[in-house]
Amino acid sequence: MDKGLVLQDVVIAKGGNVLLRVDHTIGPGEVLTVMGPSGVGKSTLLSFVTGTLATEFSATGRVLLDGHDITEAPAHLRRVGILFQDDLLFPHMSVGANLAFGLARGGSRAERAAKIAEALSEVGLEGFADRDPATLSGGQKARVALMRMLLSDPCALLLDEPFSRLDAALRAQVREMVFARARVRALPVLMVTHDAEDAAAAGGQVIVLCNDA
Template sequence: MNDRHHLVLKDVQLALDGASLLTLDAEVGPGEILSVMGPSGSGKSTLLAFVAGFLAPAFDASGRVLLNGRDITGLPAERRGIGLLFQDPLLFPHLSVAGNLRFGLPRAARDRAARVEAALDAVGLAGFGERDPTTLSGGQQSRVALMRLLLSAPRAVLLDEPFSKLDTALRQEMRQLVFGRLREAGLPSLLVTHDHADAEAAGGRILTLA
C-alpha cells in the first residue's frame, strides 16, 4: 500500500451563471474513499470535472487541487495523474481485452505481457486477453476497466456512479472489488453517487450536497 498519496481540495468553489453550486474543503488520505452525494444539479459531476481537469468553460471555479503536496490545478487533464471510472466501462471496441489493458500501461513499463496476464488473473479473467471486449458481460467489462485504470498507475481516482448500470447482485460484487483494490493500492478516491449503499460500502466519509 502506498502511504504517500494524498488528495486535497482547498477552498474549492464552483458556480454557474453566477449561482453557487458548491463550496468544499476536503482531504482524502491514502486508501480513503470520500463519497459525495446529492440530487441532480447539485454539482457532483462538476466537482469531478474540476478535479480531473476538464471543467467546461461555462463554469466559474476557484480553489486548488493538491496531489501529494503538488498543486495540479493548472495542469491539463493528461498530466494530473488522476484515474477515472465512469458508469460505462468505455473499453475500446477496436482493441482486444489485452489491448485495452496494454493501453493503460505506461509506455516505459517492462514485462507488459506478463503484467496484463497478471491483471486478468487477478479479476478472474485469465485467458480472456484475445477476446473482443464486446463479447464480455457487463461485469467482466467493468473488471477490465478497473484493471486498466490500476495499470495506468494513477495517484488518485475519481469514481462517477461506476456501479449504476449493474444489477443488484453484480453491483455488490463490484463494490467489494473496486473499493478493495483502491484501498490495497493506497489511492485516495472521490466517489460521486446517488446510491446510499454505494457510499456505505465505500466505508469513508460522506458529504451530502444540497
C-alpha cells in the first residue's frame, strides 16, 4: 500500500473558471506548501481534501490517502486532521475536555485521562487539564489545538495558515512544534499560506498559485 497523501489530477473551478490545478504526492512526514494571495483558492483545496467543498465550486480528480481513495468518502471518515488560523477551542470546556473531544470513543476513564495527560506533557503543558482555555496564552492554545487534532489519530495533516495570528517569535516556535510532531508521526502535511517564512520552515516543495483576475 502506498503511504502518503496523493492529489491526483485535481482541478477546482468556480463558475466555469479554473482556480487551481494540482497533481502531487506528499509522502509520510513531508510537507507540500501551497502559496498565493487571498482569494486564489488555497483554502478551497483543503476543503476538497476534507470533503467540505462548498456547492458553488466544482472539482475533478482524486484524493488518495495511504492507498485508499477518499474522494467520495464522508468527511468524518476521511481521517484528515486540520488546523486553522483560530484555535477553535471550545470555551465552555476545560483544556482536558477539549482534548477528550479529539479522542476516539472507547477506553476507560482512567485510560482516556492518561492519554490526555501524555498529550499535554508532550507539548509542555503538564497539569493544564483543568484549566479554562480563556486563561491560556496564544501559544498554549495553539498547542492544545494541535494535540486535540492529533489525538483523533489522523493519517494526514492540513494547515490553513495556522500560524498567522501568532507574533514572530511564537510563530517560529509553534511552527517547528507542528512540523516536528508531523515528522514523528510520519504524517503527510498539506499547508496553505501566504507567508514565505512558513514555506521556508516547512522545507518541502512549494506550489505558487496566482490570481489572474
